[in-house]
Amino acid sequence: MYRYDEFDHAFVSARVEQFKDQVERRLSGELTEEQFRPLRLMNGVYLQLHAYMLRVAVPYGTLSSRQMHKLAHIARHYDRGYGHFTTRQNIQYNWPALKDIPAVLDELASVEMHALQTSGNCIRNVTADHFAGAAADEVGDPRPYAEILRQWSSMHPEFSYLPRKFKIAVTGADRDRAAIQVHDIGLHLKKNEAGELGFAVYVGGGQGRTPMVAKKIRDFLPVEDLLTYTTAIVRVYNLSGRRDNKYKARIKILVHETGTEEITRQIEAEWQAIKETDLKLPQQDVDAIDTYFAPPNLVQRPEGWSGLAAARKADHAFSAWVDQNVTPHKNPDYGVVTISLKPIGGIPGDATDAQMDLVADIAEKFSYDEIRVSHEQNLVLPHVAIADLRIVYDLLLTDGLATANAGLITDIISCPGLDYCALATARSIPVAQRISERFGNPERQADIGELKLKISGCINACGHHHVGHIGILGVEKKGEELYQISLGGSGDEICTIGDITGRGFSSEEIVDAIETIVDRYLEIRTDKEETFLATYRRVGAAPFKDALYSEVANAA
Amino acid sequence: MSDIEQPAGELWGREGFREDPYVTAETLEEAGDAPAVILPLVAWLGLTEEIRNASNRKIGVLVAPGESIEPLLPLLDSIPVIALQFPAFNDGRSYSKAELIKNQHHFKGELRAVGDVLIDQVAYMLRTGFDTMKVNHAVTLNRLAGHNLHDVPGYYQPGRGSHTVSGTYSWRRVPGA
Numbered sequence: 001m002y003r004y005d006e007f008d009h010a011f012v013s014a015r016v017e018q019f020k021d022q023v024e025r026r027l028s029g030e031l032t033e034e035q036f037r038p039l040r041l042m043n044g045v046y047l048q049l050h051a052y053m054l055r056v057a058v059p060y061g062t063l064s065s066r067q068m069h070k071l072a073h074i075a076r077h078y079d080r081g082y083g084h085f086t087t088r089q090n091i092q093y094n095w096p097a098l099k100d101i102p103a104v105l106d107e108l109a110s111v112e113m114h115a116l117q118t119s120g121n122c123i124r125n126v127t128a129d130h131f132a133g134a135a136a137d138e139v140g141d142p143r144p145y146a147e148i149l150r151q152w153s154s155m156h157p158e159f160s161y162l163p164r165k166f167k168i169a170v171t172g173a174d175r176d177r178a179a180i181q182v183h184d185i186g187l188h189l190k191k192n193e194a195g196e197l198g199f200a201v202y203v204g205g206g207q208g209r210t211p212m213v214a215k216k217i218r219d220f221l222p223v224e225d226l227l228t229y230t231t232a233i234v235r236v237y238n239l240s241g242r243r244d245n246k247y248k249a250r251i252k253i254l255v256h257e258t259g260t261e262e263i264t265r266q267i268e269a270e271w272q273a274i275k276e277t278d279l280k281l282p283q284q285d286v287d288a289i290d291t292y293f294a295p296p297n298l299v300q301r302p303e304g305w306s307g308l309a310a311a312r313k314a315d316h317a318f319s320a321w322v323d324q325n326v327t328p329h330k331n332p333d334y335g336v337v338t339i340s341l342k343p344i345g346g347i348p349g350d351a352t353d354a355q356m357d358l359v360a361d362i363a364e365k366f367s368y369d370e371i372r373v374s375h376e377q378n379l380v381l382p383h384v385a386i387a388d389l390r391i392v393y394d395l396l397l398t399d400g401l402a403t404a405n406a407g408l409i410t411d412i413i414s415c416p417g418l419d420y421c422a423l424a425t426a427r428s429i430p431v432a433q434r435i436s437e438r439f440g441n442p443e444r445q446a447d448i449g450e451l452k453l454k455i456s457g458c459i460n461a462c463g464h465h466h467v468g469h470i471g472i473l474g475v476e477k478k479g480e481e482l483y484q485i486s487l488g489g490s491g492d493e494i495c496t497i498g499d500i501t502g503r504g505f506s507s508e509e510i511v512d513a514i515e516t517i518v519d520r521y522l523e524i525r526t527d528k529e530e531t532f533l534a535t536y537r538r539v540g541a542a543p544f545k546d547a548l549y550s551e552v553a554n555a556a
Numbered sequence: 557m558s559d560i561e562q563p564a565g566e567l568w569g570r571e572g573f574r575e576d577p578y579v580t581a582e583t584l585e586e587a588g589d590a591p592a593v594i595l596p597l598v599a600w601l602g603l604t605e606e607i608r609n610a611s612n613r614k615i616g617v618l619v620a621p622g623e624s625i626e627p628l629l630p631l632l633d634s635i636p637v638i639a640l641q642f643p644a645f646n647d648g649r650s651y652s653k654a655e656l657i658k659n660q661h662h663f664k665g666e667l668r669a670v671g672d673v674l675i676d677q678v679a680y681m682l683r684t685g686f687d688t689m690k691v692n693h694a695v696t697l698n699r700l701a702g703h704n705l706h707d708v709p710g711y712y713q714p715g716r717g718s719h720t721v722s723g724t725y726s727w728r729r730v731p732g733a
Contacts, residue, residue, distance in 0.1 A: 007710045007724060010709045011712075014708045014709055015708065038646075042676070148727075151725070152712055152713060152727055153712075157683040157711075157713065158648075158651045158652055160677075160680060161651065163648075227727065238648060239649055243621075243649075273660055274660070278726065282726050289725075
């Protein structure tokens, strides 16, 4: 993975020193909360319902064991013993004291981490496929390009006061695990006919109150043009994006209102003017960054397969976990392990300090020191030998980290909602917990199969409900929490925005309503191979609406 | 931090504060016989070529964030100063305009930032091509007077007032001419 050099260390230290000074001035009263606000936001410090919240960047979701131990340490010493992994592959601490935050930033800097640009109308943490560098279906590792973009976007003098926040995602496989089509810029690393690497470029995707699937504006952009082309896109957006209405300020609205053809023309024209400038990437620099992400020297472990068969036969629970949470690796002796942070009835994405330490220890011994944070709020061990799966599973089991539900209905994405968030209009965590309990039976959820359920506690859609196979949006209506359901959304390479079923459901009704949808799916699927999404795409919303509204009406 | 009194109305540049030779007026008539005037974009564009190029007075132009700089681009050689407005600190359009005016279209005159500028933004402005700023933010004025620019030791992008460093990536720069 990428390692800071002196340049990076000096940069981050300078920022920490500046923030120390700002916090001191706030604590002494020299700065009012209003004056302090833009300064703290630049350092990832939000003011939430009950306390300040610190959002720490995990660039493209990649962590070393040392970094994970540090995150555990921060949770233990400066927070209440846990942290929350987010859909942006970041981690949030919910209870730090303002006076301690400069010390936390010092701690982070000591392991080459920071909280810069996790907030504000700037280019945010660049996200990537959480299986990057390991997945069997990968064309190229997207992380070197995410790292180049991370560096280039850090304190960008032209792009730090954009109309609104700006999110870039990069994927390196045809199977899109980074949801690039619901990002401001989505980059799909691919090879052209000559075998050269480049990107398909998507612009103008996003969720929030106006969900949109991104438009592909270029089928193949050579790697050397990554920064010039991105500059052209962001420059056109900075100049022309709407600033009169916060809810219409994202680039998706500009693309929609301008038209894909015209916006592409403007971007291409700007690009022609800057294509041959200093930002054109020399191959040697790309290679140098690439070297940091060289795959670990994986030891051949062919003995794993025979042992695995026996271990699976002996333990049904272990076997179910392998089926659900282990994904094929480039090297057939290895697997990619998803560590579910969705225990049945738990809070999606939360991990205790002890759990973080355990994951760090396991990664050090069994995953070549690498950990990933997924946008689905799980952790990933990217390089685990098949021969070590049993021991890794046993270790995870000791602290509730072996839930075999990756991709299943209880692997719920949920925003923090009204339990923490100042923007939320409804609670989302308790709904996630009750749904998880309702469907917690391992056989039942395995029978239901792949089903991505996502919950947001307000229209901002941090819980990605628009691209949930089943999405739930909590709103407030006449002082009551009301939950709208949408169906058929998907954040992968065939990206769709879910369709709203109709009137919402109360907090009491919502779990039953989800069960009604799932039961109808089980009745009408052609066979077990037809997933919920495939069924929905075949039959449309009608059978689900019928089930939903007639049954509830009958019950009432 | 010492509280250094800084008369508003003065102009700040890399060398420090200096008196602003320009007056800002809505029309040329309003400016009287002032030798250096800054006019709003529409008024400036309404001037004849002869008046714009007159040798006895300098006439600069003030551009609001929502106004396009396109009509100025063919005329850059005849403009002594372009002032880009920052009515609110979070309206960042003028950074991109600075980049276009200075770096893409090689404007040789003075590029000026006018308005609500936070101290943390000054370094960004210098890097995108601004030469001077006329600031109304008290904290910013104080910090500028104290030569505290809130800058960082290295940049991850090319920009004005910085140079390349050997042995590192092409996009990196360090401060200095």
